[in-house]
Amino acid sequence: MSSRVLVKYMDRITLRSVVLAAVCILIPLVSGAVIGVLTMSGVTDWYTTLNKPWFTPPDYVFGPVWTVLYILMGISLYLVVIQGWENETVKTGIILFAAQLGANLLWSVIFFGLHSPLGALACIFILLALIVATIITFYRLSKPAAVLLVPYLAWVCIATALNAGVVLLN
Numbered sequence: 301m302s303s304r305v306l307v308k309y310m311d312r313i314t315l316r317s318v319v320l321a322a323v324c325i326l327i328p329l330v331s332g333a334v335i336g337v338l339t340m341s342g343v344t345d346w347y348t349t350l351n352k353p354w355f356t357p358p359d360y361v362f363g364p365v366w367t368v369l370y371i372l373m374g375i376s377l378y379l380v381v382i383q384g385w386e387n388e389t390v391k392t393g394i395i396l397f398a399a400q401l402g403a404n405l406l407w408s409v410i411f412f413g414l415h416s417p418l419g420a421l422a423c424i425f426i427l428l429a430l431i432v433a434t435i436i437t438f439y440r441l442s443k444p445a446a447v448l449l450v451p452y453l454a455w456v457c458i459a460t461a462l463n464a465g466v467v468l469l470n
Contacts, residue, residue, distance in 0.1 A: 317382070324381060325374030331401050332370045335408045342412030350417075353465030369455055372448045373401075379445035380438050393437040400430035404456075417466045424460050431456060 343359075357365075380393045403426055411420035431453050439446035 320381065321375075321378045324378035325371055327377065328370035328373040328401060329367070331405060332366055335405055338405075339408045339412035342415065346415050347412065350466055351469035353462055353469065356462055356465075365455060369452045373397075373452055376438060376445040376448035379442040379448070383441045387441070389437060389440050393434065393441060396430060396434040396437055400427060400434050403427040403430050411463065417463060417470065421460075421463045421467055424456065424463055428453070428456055428460060 377394075377397055380390055380397070383390045385391070403423060407420050407423045407427055410416050410423050431449065435446045435449045435453065438449065
């Protein structure tokens with residue numbers, strides 16, 4: 301990147317845009333932290349007693365992966381929000397984003413909190429549909445915003461297979 305392009309880009313960065321980006325990134329990160337607090341006992345106690353599919357990642361993988369995914373989700377949200385609140389597609393995208401984030405939280409509560417793998421499996425299918433709808437809507441506004449959600453979709457597909465495996469094995 302040439303120095304002129306970099307200077308021109310830096311001129312567009314304002315305190316407002318930095319704060320907005322930080323808030324957009326913090327929203328999923330805070331949601332993830334809430335999930336962690338709400339489900340900690342289920343993860344450390346009940347979950348360890350379950351039979352799991354052979355392809356279950358080690359426990360230490362989940363935290364870093366989710367942290368990266370939440371950051372990507374936040375950046376994606378920022379790229380949509382900056383398109384302007386007056387845009388109806390932006391409003392729809394934000395509603396879908398909030399709904400999938402809520403479904404993500406709900407899945408964790410159902411699986412780890414209520415110890416209901418079958419209920420969580422039903423919830424995760426709704427989560428998948430909401431993620432796909434969010435990606436499609438974000439794509440209309442910002443292709444990079446949509447692409448940033450693809451790793452999240454892939455991880456939730458893996459989580460769906462893991463959840464189904466737990467249902468079948470227990």
